[in-house]
Amino acid sequence: AQRVTQPEKLLSVFKGAPVELKCNYSYSGSPELFWYVQYSRQRLQLLLRHISRESIKGFTADLNKGETSFHLKKPFAQEEDSAMYYCALRGLTQGGSEKLVFGKGTKLTVNP
C-alpha cells in the first residue's frame, strides 16, 4: 500500500530560523516524491520533485530510501513561506501508476 505520513499538523518558526517539514512514506516499489504548497487563497502548486534535484525558493528535499523519508528543509525561513505544505508520492510501475498519494499536510507559520 502507498502511504504518506506528515507527522506535524502545525509548525511555527521565527523568520530567519531553519525549518524542516517531515515526510515519511510507505511504498514497496520505486517512488517518485513531491512537495506541493498551497498559499492562502491560491491553488495547490508543485514546489519540488525529488528527481529534478532542484532548489526552489530556497527549499530542498532529499529522498532517503533507507529511512523512507523526504523531508523538506530551508535554512532561513521567510514570512512569505507561511503556507500549507503537502508531501505526495507517485508510484512508478510498469503499468504507469499515476495517482498521487498525499499526506495530510503541515501548516507552516513563519512569525516576524
Added chain:
Amino acid sequence: DAGVTQSPTHLIKTRGQQVTLRCSPKSGHDTVSWYQQALGQGPQFIFQYYEEEERQRGNFPDRFSGHQFPNYSSELNVNALLLGDSALYLCASSFGLPTEAFFGQGTRLTVV
C-alpha cells in the same frame, strides 16, 4: 493560458441529489485527474481520465463517475449525495507520464 479551470467554484446541494463538476485542463494537457479534499485532510485520488477512458480509480464508490470529452475537458458526477461528500474537489491536468500535475482552484461542495 488560464491554467486548469474548474466550475462552479462553490455549490450547495441537498442530501440525495446529484451533482456535476466541470474541469478544463491546461492548454496542451491530455490527462485529467480528480481528487477529493475533505477538511483538514490531504487530497485523495478519485480517478483519472486519458483518451476519454477511465485509466485508474481510487477507493471511491460507484456513485462517483466521470467523463472526458474529445477536447480533454472532464466532468465529475456524484449521485445520491451524502453529507460526507462535502469537500473541496480538485481537478489536476498533465501531459505524458511521468510529469507535473497542475491543479485547479477546486469546487467547494457542501451537502446539507
